[in-house]
Amino acid sequence: MTNIAYIRVSTVDQNTDRQLDGMTFDKVFTDKLSGSDTNRPQLLAMIEWARAGDVVHVHSIDRLARSMADLLKIVSDLNAKGVHVKFHKEDMKFTGEDSPMQKLMLNMMGSFAQFEREVMKERQREGIAKAKEKGVYKGRVKTVDDTAILALLNAGKSVRAVAVELDINPSTVQRAKKAAQASA
Incomplete structure (x- = not known):
């Protein structure tokens, strides 16, 4: 035993x-x-x-x-x-x-x-919603600047290749790409 x-x-x-x-x-x-x-x-x-x-x-x-x-x-x-x-x-x-x-x-x-877990998650969601209402909550701090993402995309790399190279999620690359297109 x-x-x-x-x-x-x-x-x-x-x-x-x-x-x-x-x-x-x-x-x-x-x-x-x-x-x-x-x-x-x-x-x-x-x-x-x-x-x-x-x-x-x-x-x-x-x-x-x-x-x-x-x-x-x-x-x-x-x-x-x-x-x-x-x-x-x-x-x-x-x-x-x-x-x-x-x-x-x-x-x-x-x-x-x-x-207990569900109550904790509910309180967290409520706290985030209140912070957003006050303009205090901005989300997680970016680990990679959009300019680095856009530079690699402009160099002809695919979304997935950029994500792998920068060790970020492909959705982060997509958001940066979409934001750049909207401001252009």
Whole structure:
């Protein structure tokens, strides 16, 4: 039996120290990404690495997933491999042979995690809308100047080639091109 820790914070600036503090594990997987989906390198590596008889330790349910569907799938997939999942904050362990009450609790706690995420996103949208009304919100700062984009386009390069060369999204190139055409 291997004791595996899965630790997640939402951004690279956040500290993971409080999660599973003082405990010792055979293997630790840490992501510094949003829990809004399962496209997290260390989560995927942990799921791949875990074997029958192992126990995955997670600080709390919302650290594993912020989506109800993702949470249920991750726990179910691990249980199907014979891997147990232990959530320390909630003091709950899922083995695949769980009681109806445990399943209800997982669903309820997962619903709260998803609800919290949706409320955060709603507040963010409201804040951005208010800032736009006041003329304060201008969006993200450009990393590449439009003149550099236009110079490459005028040199005969395609939108995709410019995007690759400048390491930007093709839609950014399209916007610069469209703005230049509108002002001409």
